Amino acid sequence: MGIATMRPHLSEGDIERLMRGETSEERAGIAHRLCRRIAADPLTDAERLHAEEIIKILAEDAADLVRRTLSVTLKNSPRLPRDVALRLAQDIEAVALPVLEFSPAFTDDDLIELVLAVTPPKQAAIAGRETVNPELTSLIAEHGAAEAVSVLSRNRGASWTNAAYEHSLRRFADNEDIKEGLISREQIPVHIAEKLVSLVSGQTFDLLVNKHELPAQVAIDLAAGARERATIDLVEQADRTHDMEQFVHQLDLNGRLTYSLIMRALCVGHMKFVEHALAVLSGVPHNRVWMMVHDAGPRGLAAVFDRAGLPRKLLPAFKAAVTVFHETELDGGANDKARFRSRMIERVLTQFQAIPKDDLDYLLEKLDIYSEQADAQEEAAEEPGRYISNG
Incomplete structure (x- = not known):
């Protein structure tokens, strides 16, 4: 039965039952049925006005259970009037939280005013909304409780600003949950990552340097x-x-762009880094270096190698590594980078024996790491088949 057919049967007695029914459970049951119809049925203008009358009656019910039933059932509905949504937002948390997190009835200004006036759990509900605009994000970061900022830090629909990051780190530098939430975001500004370096440790630090x-x-x-x-x-x-x-320029300015670093990068397949390193050391533009390394043959490679001032004794290893790079391809499978780098290192080690001990130790260590990564991925891929065969 829809609102249209329900209207004639909604007598003063029915309204009285909603307002002063013998038990809250009875009124909550009526509220649930009515709210489901209001949310789902097509309504005329007259029916919509009548539905709003019913909603307001429910919002004023003395029983928490009835008001919570209204809040939960209409939390996503555009038919919840804004004035009723604001009333529910000021109710007890059990009633307020569903509408604060989900209701489309609030304006941006409503949410800003609410953040400054409500309890931490209510702030957290607002912080968990599907989308949180930059202004509201900054406001929560600056004025919200730790609980709300923590939820906000993990909300992928929140638009974080530089100011929001700054407020969060200034206020909650000792809050591990918030720092982990920020680091877990898909992207954070470089200057914020730099600040976090001094604020985190252990696994959180590892996540920071590996993700950002x-x-x-x-x-x-x-x-x-x-x-x-x-x-x-x-x-x-x-x-x-x-x-x-x-x-690469920063490395050079700090005296860290060494031939050993360049060789290590080349041996694990970081060719873009090698190209830029040669360009900086030789003074030759990157596009020309690319041609000399990849398209100009051995003489072109030797020329840019010499111009960069790298030791001649490393040229054979350098040439061998470039050749291996050209002959080795990503296989397109899961974790193919690890397998690619393992193959790069194995072939370089096979073709050139006179690698300095420190670089040799480094490459052997990397070989172990990349091999373990590749093996772990292959075992994970085989596991479903293994499970089936054992069944």
Whole structure:
């Protein structure tokens, strides 16, 4: 029975039952049925007005159970009037939280005013909405309780601003949950990643350096051993940077762009880094270096190698590694980068024996890491078949 057919049967007695029924459970049952119809049935203008009358009656019910039934049933409905949504938002948390998190009835200004006036759990409900605009995100970060900022940090629909990040780190520098939430975001500004370096440790630190690009100087300091807990090196950081040219220039300015670093990067297949390194050291534009390395044959490679000032004794290994790079391809499977790098290292080690001990140790260590990654992925891929065969 829809609203249209229900209207004649909604007598004063029915309204009286809604307002003063013998039990809250009875009124809640009536409320649930009515709200489901209001949310789902097509309504004329007259029926919509009558539905709003019913909603307001339910919102004023003395029983928490009835008001919560209204809130839960109409939390996603555009038919919940704004004034009723605002009334429910000021109710007890059991009633308010569903509409605060889901209701489309609120305006942006409503949500801003509510954040400044409600309890931490209510702030957290607002922070968990499907979308949170930049202004509201900044407001919660600046004025919200830790509970709300934590929810906001993990909300993929929240639009974070630089100000929001700054407020969060200023207010909650000691809150591990919030810091982990920020680090778990898909992207964070580089300067925020830099600040987080000094605020986190252990697995959270590992997640930061493995998930996000760090400023070149920070990466250099970490790789140089300025912090014992560092778990990255410059070769791995080079693979993550979005501005390779700037990263390489920073390395050069700090005296860290060594032939050993370039060889290590080449041997694990970080060719883009090698090209930019040769360009910086030789003074030759990157596009010309690319041609000399890949298209100009052995003489072109030797020419840019010499111009970059790299030791002649390493040229045979350099040539061998470039050749291996050209002959080795990504296989397109899961974790193919790890397998590619393993094959690169294996072939370089096979073709060139006179590798300095430190570089040899480094490559052997990387070989173990990449091999383990590739093996673990292959075992995971085989597991479903193995399970079936055992069944």
